[in-house]
Amino acid sequence: MKKILTIKSILILLLSLNAVVILFQFIYVTPEPEIYNYDFPQGKMTDIQAIQQLENTNAEGWAEGNGAKMASVFTSDADYVTFNGEWLKGNDEIATVHQELFDGVLKGSSLANRNIRSIQFIADNIAIIHMTGAIRQKGKHEPAKSRNSIQTLIAKKENNEWKFVAFHNARIKRISLWEGMMMSFN
Template identity: 30%
Template sequence: MNATTDTADIRSLIERSADAWNRGDGNAYGECFTADATDVTYTGTVYHGGAEIGRGHQALFDSFLKDTRLTVEIIEIRRYGDDTAIVVTRGESSKKAPKLLGKLATYTVVRDTDRQWRIAAVQKTQRKRLMEALTFTFQPASRPAAR
């Protein structure tokens, strides 16, 4: 296993998932996930398995998320052995260029049975900037190290 190639392949996986979103292609989006994946959306919906993730998102792409674009910025990729990595991103889905990337997502990616990298789990969270600022103001020790 080549760490540099794997990191590029992991980045490509996240880009492929965003590209599928941007095309409104639920099937292609679902194919980025393992058969037993878990997708926890920022609204709290839990989807299980690539097929369900794809079907559920196709319904959203055809309605609420129609013509949206997913902007994703990878913050970090941390490897755990040859076949597992954690990817932390910030991003936003919007119809126009986003002013800020207000959602964070933590992906667990694995090398699947066909040796391709796929998303095994993702947890999306809406960043609450005001609450974060208040917390840091009144509890400065709670501020994480800058990244």
């Protein structure tokens, strides 16, 4: 009888701890991140449209599940950092990894809520782009809020053609109490 009470007590304790962890994931210690839009530079409309077309081609390739088309907007030596920190090098690797995703866990997905927030030309042939968006899973009308991301891209113009040379993706999210506590222990 005593052994049963002990097991029951341990189970109740584990369930209680689990409930506390879940609760702490919904209490936030940081405010909602604010994302801004900035005016595009004047007199650069042709270049801005070319950069916007790169994004359109990227999104079309994604929606078609075509890794080669999606990656065609990147240079052969581009740097591509995913939301979870995986670093891909070159459009061949970008295409291969994304094709595996399109054939697997991202089958039928598309890019949603894409919005170029700013374009800054640091030279006539180099631009820094910030944009937001999310992945919408197959069969969903809207992407999950947990998929909202912000990207930083660098585009370079060579031989009168723009391509992306760098891409970095990060989730837009608040830090929960649980995550804050875990950060303080690392």
